[in-house]
Amino acid sequence: MPSHYEVLGVAEDADTETIRRAYVALAKANHPDRRQSDDAAARARAEERIRAANTAWNVLRDPERRRDYDLTLPGPSPAPAAGGATARSTAATPRPSGVVGARPAPSGVVVPAERASLWKFAPIVILLAVLLGILIVSAYAQAGDDAVAPSGSSSGAGLVPEIDDCVMVVLVDGVKAPAPASCGTAGALRVVSKVDTPRPCPPSTQQLPLSDAKTTLCLGVVP
Numbered sequence: 235m236p237s238h239y240e241v242l243g244v245a246e247d248a249d250t251e252t253i254r255r256a257y258v259a260l261a262k263a264n265h266p267d268r269r270q271s272d273d274a275a276a277r278a279r280a281e282e283r284i285r286a287a288n289t290a291w292n293v294l295r296d297p298e299r300r301r302d303y304d305l306t307l308p309g310p311s312p313a314p315a316a317g318g319a320t321a322r323s324t325a326a327t328p329r330p331s332g333v334v335g336a337r338p339a340p341s342g343v344v345v346p347a348e349r350a351s352l353w354k355f356a357p358i359v360i361l362l363a364v365l366l367g368i369l370i371v372s373a374y375a376q377a378g379d380d381a382v383a384p385s386g387s388s389s390g391a392g393l394v395p396e397i398d399d400c401v402m403v404v405l406v407d408g409v410k411a412p413a414p415a416s417c418g419t420a421g422a423l424r425v426v427s428k429v430d431t432p433r434p435c436p437p438s439t440q441q442l443p444l445s446d447a448k449t450t451l452c453l454g455v456v457p
Contacts, residue, residue: 238289238293239290239294241283241287241289242291242294250295257290260283264281264284265284266414266415277419285413288404292406296372297372297375394428394449395425396425397425397427399424399425400414400415400416400419400423400456401413401414401423401451402415402419402421402422403453409445410442411444412451423454424454424456426439426452427439428450428451429450429452430448430449431443432450435452436452440453
């Protein structure tokens with residue numbers, strides 16, 4: 235089964251912006267409007283690619299989810315050494331001359347007490363810098379999502395479809411979301427109208443609140 239990085243066609247160390255551009259390009263390339271001339275099997279494959287891209291993007295866009303996901307990926311295998319044995323580092327840590335286990339002689343460098351006390355706070359400063367970096371990356375990723383997903387776009391799940399567009403209701407991380415689909419696809423629903431959450435939809439339509447908590451799609455059966 236391909237990894238999320240392989241689904242989007244990016245390297246495992248790609249930054250968030252590179253991953254976002256790959257996701258948008260994949261969603262546009264497999265949009266039903268561009269697959270109208272394809273046969274049913276090709277359209278089904280395109281819809282499956284969009285679903286896989288949606289799942290991959292929802293994981294890799296979030297630094298914490300991405301970090302947890304990366305821990306599940308298999309690491310590189312150690313290179314075999316001559317004779318079939320696994321190559322391992324044989325470099326030994328240099329020991330001080332004299333008695334085994336003896337401490338090395340003092341270097342003669344004297345650090346002032348005031349400066350030495352500052353080093354005690356170095357781990358805290360590093361931790362705060364890492365947390366600040368994560369917050370900045372998260373804010374940048376969110377800003378990029380807002381820029382690429384304007385209202386009225388229907389490139390993929392998480393983007394607001396237009397009225398009369400056809401969608402499939404899919405689960406993304408356990409939450410229902412719309413995914414673009416051909417109106418001829420079995421199970422597809424038509425966007426009848428859009429209302430501000432929590433206003434109710436017209437009778438005989440199905441309500442689908444979006445993840446932005448601002449918009450609710452009113453879905454009906456495709457005529």
